[in-house]
Amino acid sequence: MAICSAHTTTSLHSPCPTVSNTGFRQKQVIFFTSNRRSGRRHGGARTFQVSCSVEKPVVIGLAADSGCGKSTFMRRLTSVFGGAAEPPKGGNPDSNTLISDTTTVICLDDYHSLDRTGRKEKGVTALDPRANNFDLMYEQVKAIKEGQTIEKPIYNHVTGLLDPPEVITPPKIFVIEGLHPMFDERVRDLLDFSIYLDISDEVKFAWKIQRDMAERGHSLESIQASIEARKPDFDAFIDPQKQYADAVIEVLPTQLIPDDNEGKVLRVKLIMKEGVKHFNPVYLFDEGSSISWVPCGRKLTCSYPGIKFAYGPDTYFGHEVSVLEMDGQFDRLDELIYVESHLSNLSTKFYGEVTQQMLKHADFPGSNNGTGLFQTIVGLKIRDLYEQIVAERAGAPAETAKV
Amino acid sequence: MAICSAHTTTSLHSPCPTVSNTGFRQKQVIFFTSNRRSGRRHGGARTFQVSCSVEKPVVIGLAADSGCGKSTFMRRLTSVFGGAAEPPKGGNPDSNTLISDTTTVICLDDYHSLDRTGRKEKGVTALDPRANNFDLMYEQVKAIKEGQTIEKPIYNHVTGLLDPPEVITPPKIFVIEGLHPMFDERVRDLLDFSIYLDISDEVKFAWKIQRDMAERGHSLESIQASIEARKPDFDAFIDPQKQYADAVIEVLPTQLIPDDNEGKVLRVKLIMKEGVKHFNPVYLFDEGSSISWVPCGRKLTCSYPGIKFAYGPDTYFGHEVSVLEMDGQFDRLDELIYVESHLSNLSTKFYGEVTQQMLKHADFPGSNNGTGLFQTIVGLKIRDLYEQIVAERAGAPAETAKV
Numbered sequence: 001m002a003i004c005s006a007h008t009t010t011s012l013h014s015p016c017p018t019v020s021n022t023g024f025r026q027k028q029v030i031f032f033t034s035n036r037r038s039g040r041r042h043g044g045a046r047t048f049q050v051s052c053s054v055e056k057p058v059v060i061g062l063a064a065d066s067g068c069g070k071s072t073f074m075r076r077l078t079s080v081f082g083g084a085a086e087p088p089k090g091g092n093p094d095s096n097t098l099i100s101d102t103t104t105v106i107c108l109d110d111y112h113s114l115d116r117t118g119r120k121e122k123g124v125t126a127l128d129p130r131a132n133n134f135d136l137m138y139e140q141v142k143a144i145k146e147g148q149t150i151e152k153p154i155y156n157h158v159t160g161l162l163d164p165p166e167v168i169t170p171p172k173i174f175v176i177e178g179l180h181p182m183f184d185e186r187v188r189d190l191l192d193f194s195i196y197l198d199i200s201d202e203v204k205f206a207w208k209i210q211r212d213m214a215e216r217g218h219s220l221e222s223i224q225a226s227i228e229a230r231k232p233d234f235d236a237f238i239d240p241q242k243q244y245a246d247a248v249i250e251v252l253p254t255q256l257i258p259d260d261n262e263g264k265v266l267r268v269k270l271i272m273k274e275g276v277k278h279f280n281p282v283y284l285f286d287e288g289s290s291i292s293w294v295p296c297g298r299k300l301t302c303s304y305p306g307i308k309f310a311y312g313p314d315t316y317f318g319h320e321v322s323v324l325e326m327d328g329q330f331d332r333l334d335e336l337i338y339v340e341s342h343l344s345n346l347s348t349k350f351y352g353e354v355t356q357q358m359l360k361h362a363d364f365p366g367s368n369n370g371t372g373l374f375q376t377i378v379g380l381k382i383r384d385l386y387e388q389i390v391a392e393r394a395g396a397p398a399e400t401a402k403v
Numbered sequence: 404m405a406i407c408s409a410h411t412t413t414s415l416h417s418p419c420p421t422v423s424n425t426g427f428r429q430k431q432v433i434f435f436t437s438n439r440r441s442g443r444r445h446g447g448a449r450t451f452q453v454s455c456s457v458e459k460p461v462v463i464g465l466a467a468d469s470g471c472g473k474s475t476f477m478r479r480l481t482s483v484f485g486g487a488a489e490p491p492k493g494g495n496p497d498s499n500t501l502i503s504d505t506t507t508v509i510c511l512d513d514y515h516s517l518d519r520t521g522r523k524e525k526g527v528t529a530l531d532p533r534a535n536n537f538d539l540m541y542e543q544v545k546a547i548k549e550g551q552t553i554e555k556p557i558y559n560h561v562t563g564l565l566d567p568p569e570v571i572t573p574p575k576i577f578v579i580e581g582l583h584p585m586f587d588e589r590v591r592d593l594l595d596f597s598i599y600l601d602i603s604d605e606v607k608f609a610w611k612i613q614r615d616m617a618e619r620g621h622s623l624e625s626i627q628a629s630i631e632a633r634k635p636d637f638d639a640f641i642d643p644q645k646q647y648a649d650a651v652i653e654v655l656p657t658q659l660i661p662d663d664n665e666g667k668v669l670r671v672k673l674i675m676k677e678g679v680k681h682f683n684p685v686y687l688f689d690e691g692s693s694i695s696w697v698p699c700g701r702k703l704t705c706s707y708p709g710i711k712f713a714y715g716p717d718t719y720f721g722h723e724v725s726v727l728e729m730d731g732q733f734d735r736l737d738e739l740i741y742v743e744s745h746l747s748n749l750s751t752k753f754y755g756e757v758t759q760q761m762l763k764h765a766d767f768p769g770s771n772n773g774t775g776l777f778q779t780i781v782g783l784k785i786r787d788l789y790e791q792i793v794a795e796r797a798g799a800p801a802e803t804a805k806v
Contacts, residue, residue, distance in 0.1 A: 285688040286745055288701030297716050298691030313700050342689055 055147040056393075057104075057174035058386045059190055061181030063241050064197035065204070065234065070177045072364050073197065073375045074098055074105045077175070079357060080379035091166050094156045104171040108178025109155045111137040116160025127179055127233035134184040137176075141190050144170050173386055182241040193279065193385055195378060196245035200252045201227075206263025243317035246276045247381070249374050256305035256328050265305060267327035268370025270377065274320040278388040281322040282345045282377055284311035288322075293342070300338050303331050309339070326370035333359060336373075346377060347384035354380070458550040459796075460507075460577035461789045462593050464584030466644050467600035468607070468637065473580045475767050476600065476778045477501055477508045480578070482760060483782035494569050497559045507574040511581025512558045514540040519563025530582055530636035537587040540579075544593050547573050576789055585644040596682065596788055598781060599648035603655045604630075609666025646720035649679045650784070652777050659708035659731050668708060670730035671773025673780065677723040681791040684725040685748045685780055687714035691725075696745075703741050706734050712742070729773030736762060739776075749780060750787035757783070 064070050078085040083100035087093070096107035112119075112126060113133040124131045140150040147170050154163040182188045182196070199207075205227060212218040242248050247270065254265040272281035284291050290312030296302035307328035314323050324343075330336050337355045340346070346354060357376045358367055366372035467473050481488040486503035490496070499510035515522075515529060516536040527534045543553045550573045557566040585591045585599070602610075608630060615621040645651050650673065657668040675684035687694050693715030699705035710731035717726050727746075733739050740758045743749070749757060760779045761770055769775035 285694075286696065286698065286702075289703070290697035290700055291688075292695045293689065294693035294715070295689065297693055299689075300692070312697070 055170055056145055057147075057170045057172060058192045058382075058389050059141060059145050060173060060175045060382060061188070061191040061194040062175060062177035062197070063179070063181045063195070063238070063245065064177070065179070065199065065238060070197065071098075072366065072372075073195075073378075074103075074175065074177065075364065076357065076361060076372070076375045077379040077382060078103045078105075079361060080376070080383050081173070088166060092154055092156075092163055094158050094163065095154055095166055096157070097152075097166065097168065099171070102171060103173040103175060104168060105175040105177055106152060106168065107155075108132075108137065108176055108180055109157065110153050112155045112162065115155070115162050125230065125233045127230065127237050129180070129183060129237060132180055134180070134187065137180075138184060138186040138190075140168075141174075141176060141187055144168065144174050145190050173382070179238055180241070182244040183237060188244055192389065193247075193276070193382060194245045196242040196248045198239075198242055198248050198250040200250070202253045202261065203251050203263045203266065206253075206261060210263065243319075245271075246273045246279055247271065247378055248316070249371065249378070251371060254305065254327055256308060265327075265329055266366075266369050266371065267325065268374055270324045270370075270374040271314075271316050272322045272324070273316070274322060278385040278392075279381060280345045280347075282324055282343055282381075283322060284309060284324060284343055287344070288313055295335070295339055295342070300335055302328070302335065307335065307339075324374070326373060329369040331368075339373075343377075347380040458573060460547055460550075460573045460575060461595045461785075461792050462544060462548050463576060463578045463785060464591070464594040464597040465578060465580040465600070466582065466584045466598070466641070466648065467580070468582070468602065468641060473600065474501075475769065475775075476598075476781075477506075477578065477580065478767065479760065479764060479775070479778045480782040480785060481506045481508075482764060483779070483786050484576070491569060495557050495559075495566055497561050497566065498557055498569055499560070500555075500569065500571065502574070505574060506576040506578060507571060508578040508580055509555060509571065510558075511535075511540065511579055511583055512560065513556050515558045515565065518558070518565050528633065528636045530633065530640050532583070532586060532640060535583060537583070537590065540583075541587060541589040541593075543571075544577075544579060544590055547571065547577050548593050576785070582641055583644070585647040586640065591647055595792065596650075596679075596785060597648045599645040599651045601642075601645055601651050601653040603653070605656050605664065606654050606666045606669065609656075609664060613666065646722075648674075649676045649682060650674065650781055651719070652774065652781070654774060657708065657730055659711060668730075668732055669769075669772050669774065670728065671777055673727045673773075673777040674717075674719050675725045675727070676719070677725060681788040682784060683748045683750075683787075685727055685746055685784075686725060687712060687727060687746055690747070691716055698738070698742055698745070703738055705731070705738065710738065710742075727777070729776060732772040734771075742776075746780075750783040 062070055062073065075085055078098070078100040081100065081102040083102060085098035085100040085103065085105060087095050088097055088099055091097075096110055098105040109126065111133045112131055114122060114124065114131040119126060119128075119131050122130070126132075136153075140152055143150050149167060149169045151165040152168050153165050155161075156163045176187075176191075180187075181191065182194055188194070205223075208223050208227065209220065212223050213220060250269040250271060252267040252269065253263065254260050254267050256267075257265060270282070272279070274281065284293060291310065293309040293311075294306065295309065296306045305328055307326065307330065309327075310323070310325040312323060314321050316323075330339075333355065336358055337352055340348075340352065340354045343354075348354060354373070354376055357379070358372055361367060361372075364372060366375070465473055465476065478488055481501070481503040484503065484505040486505060488501035488503040488506065488508060490498050491500055491502055494500075499513055501508040512529065514536045515534055517525060517527065517534040522529060522531075522534050525533070529535075539556075543555055546553050552570060552572045554568040555571050556568050558564075559566045579590075579594075583590075584594065585597055591597070608626075611626050611630065612623065615626050616623060653672040653674060655670040655672065656666065657663050657670050659670075660668060673685070675682070677684065687696060694713065696712040696714075697709060698712065699709045708731055710729065710733065712730075713726070713728040715726060717724050719726075733742075736758065739761055740755055743751075743755065743757045746757075751757060757776070757779055760782070761775055764770060764775075767775060769778070
């Protein structure tokens with residue numbers, strides 16, 4: 001443990017050895033206890049972590065309904081850090097985890113306390129807190145945040161069963177994504193930053209029709225019925241979490257096409273909470289005032305229905321927020337670089353980085369509209385937040401040393 | 404004439420001697436001929452002017468209905484050049500002319516061919532071209548533009564009679580303001596820049612009620628009748644001139660107060676023609692795109708009903724234009740400097756010059772709204788246009804000398 005001295009915490013590139021390495025692991029793993037396991041050990045690992053602050057991950061929560069683009073978001077996020085996210089090597093092929101150089105993303109479905117049969121028997125949906133083990137979720141997220149390795153359960157989406165756990169070691173950035181990252185107050189308090197993907201009912205319906213009716217041959221009635229069936233629990237347990245989010249990406253029908261209900265052209269809002277440490281909201285032209293902007297004009301020509309941005313201060317569940325909105329979609333690259341050049345506080349490292357990221361993943365869903373743009377921007381803000389936290393931690397011991 | 408060599412034309416501060424000086428005057432005066440005078444001489448002066456291009460005034464046309472703020476506009480314009488405009492010294496006390504160091508403003512009512520009695524006898528209004536002498540207007544504006552002194556008639560607004568003429572010498576900037584500066588094609592072609600003050604019927608009515616009913620005790624019916632009586636000729640002869648203007652200041656009722664008809668809070672548009680030589684339209688944030696901006700927010704608080712700006716490309720009588728709009732009014736100085744700092748292409752000489760000008764004349768009508776702001780901005784654009792023209796004239800001989 002001598003290699004883990006104070007000065008190593010100042011470097012991003014020389015982190016302390018992770019607790020997953022060699023013999024340390026056995027002492028520091030927080031076991032998955034609900035799957036017929038009993039061991040839970042906390043003690044020793046905490047002492048170790050006190051001197052290795054750089055290993056403590058920055059923890060991000062991402063809430064959204066199933067099938068609402070969380071995985072695309074995660075791929076955009078890990079790309080911002082320069083890596084690609086992949087499932088754990090050599091593990092359960094049905095693992096829901098994605099790992100890149102910097103980031104580990106776990107799916108909170110893994111904390112289902114009831115499997116598919118169990119839920120059916122008790123008559124609860126996966127959205128219901130009673131089908132989820134928040135105690136374990138809290139303990140394991142807390143352990144990871146403290147730099148400890150965990151053994152996390154796996155909910156197998158194929159079989160609907162709980163599979164044997166997988167080992168998760170603390171990454172630089174730990175993302176918990178799923179239905180309930182901000183539901184439990186204890187888990188919520190562990191988050192350094194939280195995001196809620198808010199897809200409006202109209203868009204959700206249009207997307208579901210596109211997928212389930214056009215591609216899978218479901219009837220309109222059955223789609224409507226399945227949405228209606230989910231709605232009470234969604235409204236009761238998922239939707240209220242958005243009030244806690246530091247950033248909300250809200251996806252709405254376009255207002256550029258009258259009475260549009262195709263859900264192809266989207267109006268997307270990025271709602272950014274003010275006063276969040278290490279997070280400076282993006283703005284358009286003039287911080288704190290209200291702007292609407294149609295970039296299409298003399299310098300930029302856009303095809304129908306064009307593009308419209310809006311920006312301004314607002315309140316959201318009683319919080320001061322700044323809202324950036326994009327309605328419409330990009331035709332070509334030059335539109336995006338043009339837009340990027342007029343946005344401020346993007347936390348890019350060079351001119352055009354947003355455009356570069358979007359181009360790199362032009363095949364991802366939403367790359368031509370506000371969902372892709374705002375996911376990319378949030379990715380950059382998370383990188384910035386991470387770097388600020390690391391710098392702050394690195395600075396703290398030095399400050400102390402002076403005294 | 405040896406003092407009038409090419410190099411003197413390059414300096415704004417060392418102009419050639421004006422034709423009003425000493426013995427030259429008698430040879431170059433273009434006489435007022437309609438008031439029982441007969442002499443009209445053109446020849447000699449032109450030869451003189453070829454080598455003294457700096458003396459040829461820049462000619463500006465300002466069209467508007469009577470009582471629509473032309474004189475305030477003129478006071479703002481002359482102030483931009485650093486001087487105050489006053490009636491000619493020792494002349495007719497009822498002269499309509501204003502003279503400052505740089506600028507001479509004449510009122511085109513002086514070219515009425517019919518006095519008040521004459522108009523009454525023939526049943527024509529002052530708006531009717533038949534009551535105006537466009538031949539003389541053309542000849543005299545042309546003469547001034549060529550650097551010649553004129554003897555211009557005076558229409559006495561107090562007596563309604565044509566008074567003996569006054570001598571007008573060519574200034575640096577010659578402004579013709581009145582009902583018909585762009586009516587006659589020959590006069591129009593002499594203008595280096597033209598402005599139309601377009602007061603909407605609703606605002607005109609509200610203003611007239613304020614002045615004639617509240618202050619002069621006229622009845623609402625008589626006010627309505629007088630507006631109605633003027634309208635056909637106004638629509639036929641005055642209003643169509645706006646299509647020729649390089650800049651139009653359009654004054655409309657506010658849209659910030661639902662169903663407002665008081666005419667106190669105004670929405671003002673500055674319509675700027677594209678492609679006009681020496682005139683670069685002002686823009687807000689992003690040239691050529693469409694913007695709306697409510698500056699009131701986190702940095703700026705505004706009292707009801709607030710302030711709203713809009714900017715964007717448009718067409719106006721088939722011409723490409725850029726339109727800047729301000730709805731609402733300023734509460735305090737800091738609002739104006741805040742707005743100024745976000746406008747581009749203002750042609751100011753230092754940061755805050757618009758605000759300084761507006762503050763200097765805070766007692767002028769419209770100083771808290773878009774009329775004063777846009778009049779000031781147009782004043783700055785005219786100064787810029789003037790300086791560009793002078794620089795161009797100064798540059799031309801030098802270019803020739805190289806060949």
